[in-house]
Amino acid sequence: MRIILPEIKELLGTKQQRIIRRVLSYFEPADIAEVWSDFTPEERLKLFNILDVKLAADIFEFLEEDQMIELLENLPARRKIAVLNEMSPDDRTDLFAALPAGEVEKIIPLLDLDEQNRARELLAYKANTAGGLMTTDYITVPETANIADALRELRTKGRDIDFIQNIYVVDKVHRLQGIIPLKNLLTATPRQRVERVMDGHFPSVGLEMDQEDVAHMFGKYDVISLPVLDKLGRIRGIITVDDVIDVIKEEASEDIYRFSASGVVDEYLSENPLIIARKRGMWLLVLALAGFVSGAVLEHYSFLLSSIVTLSFFIPILMNTSGSAGTQAATVVIRSLAIKRIRIDDIWKVVKKEFVVGILVGLVSGAVTALRAIILNQNPTLALTVMAAMAMTIVLATVLGGVLPLFFARVGLDPALMSGPLITTILDTATLIIYFNVAIFFYGVFE
């Protein structure tokens, strides 16, 4: 798409609207949306007005939020309404959620009457629940209908719906009774009643289910769409898997950001540095305050440091390895929890595993560091001290790193809050205390 941009920009300067429409019809809406920011605001407006309404609405749904809002502010009223009517209800709801409430209240009354109702209903659900993810673009037939009726319904309503995989069979009060995959509709005979063809066992989600659980349901049942039911079992919408992909990516990003305590940043390049700094800085401040404690520990043992200066050479290496060992363990446990590979009850299995891993890793790392004390400092007591301290701190690190996220989960907190910086801070102080006491012990015995 990018390579023919100059030509399109040139055509936009002329009156050759037909040609522009022809050229663009060869591209996917997503490809056109991808280069949208390469046009000037005037070109964007002009281009959007030239295009056929259906294609314009398709492109619109692939734009970034700020690009959508720019268009909404500048489009002639008729085209604006046409595009909003064409949009799929769930994407429209996301857009409305990004606009100021007053703005939305001005726009909704301009929509077609049934789109108005849909828009208001969907806006009422929280964005991160099944209700907030679902679309109202789906087709129902009463259980008394036959296949011919269902096909007729599909022909009438199906035109405006982008994605149809199933027909939903409901009773008189709109409770979901069964599901008919489109392909089964094709292989059934027209006079069969839908009841006989439908699948009466199907997974579904509740209106208020959290989006992360919804995503898990898709993974578990390997489905392309799920019906959303209210508490009475009535169908209120469907969720399609493409919206779930966004959820999975979002949740993974959130976990990653939370774990490195970097604050959740959606649009890094366009985000204000002040806001980024505030999110990250909060954490660094906590660390800086926690540093008062590690500083106090060092102060408390300063008699040791001033008499045996060589001890201080190993402080960074000890803090670093224990912090990293703790972060490694915490990462694996937090991620395994998130993708449901372990459960909170597995805490003892985790303790045992991390204990063994900690001893193995601790002894090897300790031996390497002890080697340094022997080669460079020619000091066996120091070597012994460093080796013992490192093994002990690494075992503590792996066990704490494994257990704390589970403990957080058990008391109802997000395990990812047990972030890298937090565990590093806890371990720093513990590492110093262990190190100095091991030193006091060995130096007391041998020197």
Next chain:
Amino acid sequence: MRIILPEIKELLGTKQQRIIRRVLSYFEPADIAEVWSDFTPEERLKLFNILDVKLAADIFEFLEEDQMIELLENLPARRKIAVLNEMSPDDRTDLFAALPAGEVEKIIPLLDLDEQNRARELLAYKANTAGGLMTTDYITVPETANIADALRELRTKGRDIDFIQNIYVVDKVHRLQGIIPLKNLLTATPRQRVERVMDGHFPSVGLEMDQEDVAHMFGKYDVISLPVLDKLGRIRGIITVDDVIDVIKEEASEDIYRFSASGVVDEYLSENPLIIARKRGMWLLVLALAGFVSGAVLEHYSFLLSSIVTLSFFIPILMNTSGSAGTQAATVVIRSLAIKRIRIDDIWKVVKKEFVVGILVGLVSGAVTALRAIILNQNPTLALTVMAAMAMTIVLATVLGGVLPLFFARVGLDPALMSGPLITTILDTATLIIYFNVAIFFYGVFE
């Protein structure tokens, strides 16, 4: 499902096979697979043999790999072959890939002839490419066909295919010419030629495309399935979005593990601690070796530490904040790269942003730490030293954390290799050097 387990186990002890079949028909295959490990090996085998082949094959696809292999080893030959023939070709390929090659060569000849060809073809592709993800369960019609022909094809072949969204229109040499969504098939008239109904513009992926890029295509075009074409444009398979969800989760896990240098662990609970220890320990060893450098720096400046012991109190806090600030920046940049929110070329934008963020965060954290030096140590020179050193190290940390992943990506390495421990190690040494030189400067001026 779990609540009726005792009853099912009891029924398995009797000869009531009909009842077991009836009871289980009320559950989703995924739900039955979820409790599979709660049965004893004998119960599992018995249960699997009782069930109708179709349901058995459905459950089989939801089992863990080791559970599948257990069944394969113990099932009577006839049932084993029936289940393998029923399986969807892409899931079967994943299973074969997990078996020893000799084993697979024994199994394949037992399959139906066309399943044999499919199995061999799919096994030839690398698991992490489009070819490795795709299934050969799809329906094609020649471009000369009409709608009635397409419907007939669908009725014949559609029964055995779980998921059908589109019909693929091909020319004489099997090159993909267009796609017809099922719902359009329903709304067309039987005598129309498929050429007139099909959509001739469609996104597709190449056989060798990396799975991460495939996942990105699904996100970009918001589609449920994508055709896989060879270099000549012939359709070789289709990829459905459910397989892509697994890829997205896998890739996110890999990024997370790589970034915390914990090694990729798929099955934490069942993995051998020795293997976990080796993966994690490699990194800690690198850190321990890198610690020789930070130790040498401390040794070099030990004259300073022994004359001004208070300086050492601030080493942990400085190392911690700079390491964390660097990790925060690296995390955001690595994730933004992975989800294509920034490009390698954005390096200067990243530098500018991280520079501003670093100054803001550095000054505030520095001020807090300086406060400690004034309150607890009553030492303005120390306060000045700490404040200046912290501001400088944090700016260095954020800029390096932002730039290094982009640099890694530019030279063709995985940016996530620029992991937290690695950046922490680089920053540790830099932090110490900056700190001591700032101290020499201020103490030289003021004391």
